[in-house]
Amino acid sequence: MASVLGQFLRRSGTLVRTSCTTQARVASGLLHIQQHSSSSSSSSSMVEESTTPPESGRMSKSMLAYQQRAEAHDKFMVEQVAEYEIGRRHLANMMGEDPETFTQEDINAAIQYLLPSGLFEPSARPSMKHPSEVFIKKKAAEFDASGRPFHTFFYTGYPAFYEALHELGKTMISLEQFANKMARLKVESETSQAFNPGGTEWRSKGELSKMFLEELHNKHYVFFIQSMNRLLEHPYSSRAEDFIMRFRKVVLSRQSKEEIPKLLYTAEGVPYMTGSGKRKHAEATVTVYGRGSGKIEINEQDIRFFELIQDREQVVFPLQFTNLLGKVDLVANVTGAGLSSSAGAIRLATSLALQSFVDEHMREKMRLAGLLSKDFRIKERKKPGQKGARAKFTWKKR
Amino acid sequence: MLAQRLFPPSRVLPPPRAQAATPRYHPYPPRDNLRTFTSRPQVQHTAEQHGLWYTLRPSVVQQLFQYGIPKQYMTQCRTFAETCLMVRQPALTLMDYIRRSDLSLPPNKFLLYGRNGCGKTLSLIHTTHFLADAGWLLIHLPWAPRWRRNFKEVTPSSTIEGQYNHPLDAVMWLQHFKTQNADLLKSLQLVTQERYTWSRREITEPDAPLGELVDVGISRARYSTDCVLALTSELKRHATEGRCKVAVVVDGINTFYSPKNGVVVGSVDTLANEGQRRESHLPRYLLRKQGWEALDPFVPIPVEDYNDLEMRSAIDYYLDRHWLQNPQAGSDIGRRELAALSAHNPYLLMHVCRPL
Numbered sequence: 141m142a143s144v145l146g147q148f149l150r151r152s153g154t155l156v157r158t159s160c161t162t163q164a165r166v167a168s169g170l171l172h173i174q175q176h177s178s179s180s181s182s183s184s185s186m187v188e189e190s191t192t193p194p195e196s197g198r199m200s201k202s203m204l205a206y207q208q209r210a211e212a213h214d215k216f217m218v219e220q221v222a223e224y225e226i227g228r229r230h231l232a233n234m235m236g237e238d239p240e241t242f243t244q245e246d247i248n249a250a251i252q253y254l255l256p257s258g259l260f261e262p263s264a265r266p267s268m269k270h271p272s273e274v275f276i277k278k279k280a281a282e283f284d285a286s287g288r289p290f291h292t293f294f295y296t297g298y299p300a301f302y303e304a305l306h307e308l309g310k311t312m313i314s315l316e317q318f319a320n321k322m323a324r325l326k327v328e329s330e331t332s333q334a335f336n337p338g339g340t341e342w343r344s345k346g347e348l349s350k351m352f353l354e355e356l357h358n359k360h361y362v363f364f365i366q367s368m369n370r371l372l373e374h375p376y377s378s379r380a381e382d383f384i385m386r387f388r389k390v391v392l393s394r395q396s397k398e399e400i401p402k403l404l405y406t407a408e409g410v411p412y413m414t415g416s417g418k419r420k421h422a423e424a425t426v427t428v429y430g431r432g433s434g435k436i437e438i439n440e441q442d443i444r445f446f447e448l449i450q451d452r453e454q455v456v457f458p459l460q461f462t463n464l465l466g467k468v469d470l471v472a473n474v475t476g477a478g479l480s481s482s483a484g485a486i487r488l489a490t491s492l493a494l495q496s497f498v499d500e501h502m503r504e505k506m507r508l509a510g511l512l513s514k515d516f517r518i519k520e521r522k523k524p525g526q527k528g529a530r531a532k533f534t535w536k537k538r
Numbered sequence: 539m540l541a542q543r544l545f546p547p548s549r550v551l552p553p554p555r556a557q558a559a560t561p562r563y564h565p566y567p568p569r570d571n572l573r574t575f576t577s578r579p580q581v582q583h584t585a586e587q588h589g590l591w592y593t594l595r596p597s598v599v600q601q602l603f604q605y606g607i608p609k610q611y612m613t614q615c616r617t618f619a620e621t622c623l624m625v626r627q628p629a630l631t632l633m634d635y636i637r638r639s640d641l642s643l644p645p646n647k648f649l650l651y652g653r654n655g656c657g658k659t660l661s662l663i664h665t666t667h668f669l670a671d672a673g674w675l676l677i678h679l680p681w682a683p684r685w686r687r688n689f690k691e692v693t694p695s696s697t698i699e700g701q702y703n704h705p706l707d708a709v710m711w712l713q714h715f716k717t718q719n720a721d722l723l724k725s726l727q728l729v730t731q732e733r734y735t736w737s738r739r740e741i742t743e744p745d746a747p748l749g750e751l752v753d754v755g756i757s758r759a760r761y762s763t764d765c766v767l768a769l770t771s772e773l774k775r776h777a778t779e780g781r782c783k784v785a786v787v788v789d790g791i792n793t794f795y796s797p798k799n800g801v802v803v804g805s806v807d808t809l810a811n812e813g814q815r816r817e818s819h820l821p822r823y824l825l826r827k828q829g830w831e832a833l834d835p836f837v838p839i840p841v842e843d844y845n846d847l848e849m850r851s852a853i854d855y856y857l858d859r860h861w862l863q864n865p866q867a868g869s870d871i872g873r874r875e876l877a878a879l880s881a882h883n884p885y886l887l888m889h890v891c892r893p894l
Contacts, residue, residue, distance in 0.1 A: 443879070456875060456879060466874040
């Protein structure tokens with residue numbers, strides 16, 4: 141027994157020294173007894189443990205091959221990490237910073253400074269990341285020397301995924317039992333005990349795949365989300381919050397980050413705000429004066445500057461939406477060709493200026509109405525070999 | 539009693555519904571004093587009536603305004619089955635001035651000016667109705683540029699050297715004059731004071747009623763232009779001698795003073811109105827030097843866009859006629875939107891309200 145153990149330790153000595161997590165496996169004749177960590181844990185489990193060789197003293201060929209591969213990969217990773225570290229320290233020295241406290245953000249900033257790129261796609265620009273982020277994680281050994289898989293669900297092909305589903309089912313059952321108990325004891329809570337999904341959303345299919353280290357199909361993902369939604373609908377689902385939050389990510393609202401400028405005041409004490417907006421090639425600067433009577437001035441003309449009623453409605457819409465029509469004055473200056481685009485530019489500028497006049501709730505409504513977003517549509521480029529952007533030349537059959 | 543107990547009514551009928559005074563789908567019903575039922579501007583239109591709508595009787599419309607009312611407004615009137623005008627400040631001012639003017643002095647000249655669609659022509663129509671009501675003889679040119687630009691026929695004049703005639707237009711105008719003033723001519727019994735020789739066989743003797751002169755012009759297109767000239771000179775003479783009051787109403791007088799054309803018809807006095815066709819709507823610019831000298835001095839009367847009271851009244855009128863079908867039209871926010879979109883302009887308001 142001890143000799144076998146010693147053999148094992150010697151063989152797996154190198155593995156132990158590496159960054160892999162290992163588990164002691166009871167070396168006994170009972171090969172059925174297994175303990176394994178669930179591979180849905182987020183730590184990078186590179187290697188499950190290497191099994192005890194069967195009594196014959198030989199490992200299976202696949203296991204051997206796997207071991208070799210794992211060793212090579214580990215060695216490779218160690219080298220990469222060492223290189224990364226050296227590079228990081230060099231970079232810190234180059235930038236004149238302290239190498240000890242040089243974080244990944246500092247690295248990103250330094251690379252952006254030293255190697256500026258005009259490329260559009262962020263992932264195409266030069267970057268220096270930790271090797272664990274660069275190299276794809278692989279799954280640990282899924283079967284032992286005799287070929288018996290560790291995970292109960294190995295033969296489904298997606299063990300981690302189905303394990304999550306089973307856990308979901310168990311959670312559901314426990315919640316039901318709890319609900320029954322509460323009903324029997326006639327305990328009713330006033331506040332809702334359901335999980336509040338506000339501010340979070342489900343992880344995408346890619347993120348889940350990365351988490352499980354399994355390539356999920358669309359049907360898997362759809363089924364998973366539907367099942368999780370059913371869990372959310374349970375009145376006591378807040379008790380399963382930890383389980384649910386493993387599969388949800390927090391969504392930040394962008395607007396809460398932006399600051400709304402405060403109202404300015406003229407010499408007479410009239411509040412005003414300026415906003416500027418663009419649409420296609422038109423640029424507009426609009427000043428909205430509070431305590432007004434509904435006057436609209438565009439390039440020193442009436443609203444009759446716009447002949448079409450559609451353009452006039454565009455100008456008037458932000459005021460009407462915020463119910464400030466007839467209560468504020470508008471002075472707009474617009475340049476650039478095109479009446480319709482001028483109207484759109486004025487609309488955006490007005491909305492941005494009106495932000496300072498209205499409260500939080502109305503601002504959110506304006507954002508949802510699309511008043512605060514720039515219309516990015518521009519004229520599409522004409523392509524060679526075609527008559528226009530999309531139109532093709534006349535097609536002649538012969 | 540027994541029957542009622544044994545066989546009670548199976549269904550209790552609801553009480554009869556009271557008639558709603560105003561249409562229920564408008565959250566802000568039009569104000570009660572939307573209209574004024576005074577149809578006689580001479581007597582009854584004062585500053586109190588400002589902003590209210592008064593109805594022109596169909597007989598009046600046919601008599602006076604076969605040609606005067608703009609086409610689009612006429613279409614609207616036909617849709618609403620009535621001819622209504624809003625009582626507005628320019629017309630009130632004009633009527634006030636006319637009432638107070640001293641008729642022994644040379645005639646006052648008034649000029650209505652303003653931007654497109656503000657209501658110059660309709661103010662003029664209101665004033666014309668007032669004049670007719672007050673017993674003035676009308677020499678009414680409904681739209682002067684018609685004679686300059688859209689004339690039907692041009693012939694060189696046989697009587698006056700270097701002058702060109704518009705015979706058919708003259709005939710039309712004489713007919714218009716006849717419909718407008720027939721009753722008045724008869725009651726005043728004005729007669730010609732000269733002898734007019736049209737041809738060897740057609741002669742109008744002196745002391746013939748003016749109506750006959752008009753008929754000659756209508757029946758004989760060849761002499762219609764000369765007839766017009768004769769008529770106007772006769773009327774001028776009568777007016778000077780104090781037998782009648784003559785009002786000359788021209789819509790678009792500045793057309794006569796544009797560079798391509800000189801003065802077409804002799805004197806145009808008293809009331810005049812300006813049609814705008816260029817950048818500035820101000821009289822000096824539109825009349826040019828010639829017209830300014832001819833018409834100066836005159837009283838300019840500006841015609842402006844709707845103010846709040848008039849805007850409210852106009853929207854109330856459309857609601858009353860059930861023209862505005864959108865339930866939000868009569869609400870506060872709806873009114874403000876209409877005001878903003880039409881820039882308080884009456885004509886633009888009509889356009890904006892069309893699809894509503």
